[in-house]
Amino acid sequence: xxxxxxxxxxxxxxxxxxxxxxxxxxxxxxxxxxxxxxxxxxxxxxxxxxxxxxxxxxxxxxxxxxxxxxxxxxxxxxxxxxxxxxxxxxxxxxxxxxxxxxxxxxxxxxxxxxxxxxxxxxxxxxxxxxxxxxxxxxxxxxxxxxxxxxxxxxxxxxxxxxxxxxxxxxxxxxxxxxx
Numbered sequence: 001x002x003x004x005x006x007x008x009x010x011x012x013x014x015x016x017x018x019x020x021x022x023x024x025x026x027x028x029x030x031x032x033x034x035x036x037x038x039x040x041x042x043x044x045x046x047x048x049x050x051x052x053x054x055x056x057x058x059x060x061x062x063x064x065x066x067x068x069x070x071x072x073x074x075x076x077x078x079x080x081x082x083x084x085x086x087x088x089x090x091x092x093x094x095x096x097x098x099x100x101x102x103x104x105x106x107x108x109x110x111x112x113x114x115x116x117x118x119x120x121x122x123x124x125x126x127x128x129x130x131x132x133x134x135x136x137x138x139x140x141x142x143x144x145x146x147x148x149x150x151x152x153x154x155x156x157x158x159x160x161x162x163x164x165x166x167x168x169x170x171x172x173x174x175x176x177x178x179x
Contacts, residue, residue: 011121017042018074021085025069031092036085041072060146061099061163072117097166102159133178
């Protein structure tokens, strides 16, 4: 196991394993994916970040290289998970479109969110290196191309095209930073 993998594994181990909602956040600390887990946040996030049984990874919707932080909101009851996920999704999707692809339902009802746990899953020195537009732009181009290819050859679905649009907006941002 590399030092980077060991760091990530230890950081994920610090996440709560209660049920709840989580956000995978990019190198800038901006949420790019919001999900829920009724079998433990740590368990679900570990599956995402190791690409083991994660549709969002398999569908090329997110690039794990870009994930620097995980935010978690544990809840006491399973019935609280969906309304919280709806609220978190709507809040962050309004700021910058999320890579989820699928838009969540729900009323968008606002309520007090539980206390947030934040864990950095890559070392700070590595995060700073990855912020370099000369590294980030080619990665985003590659991820965009992977998702286009997936849509053309495997599954042409509206939720994947919504995710592609979110990638395109990020690509434009990284392009501007590169210039």
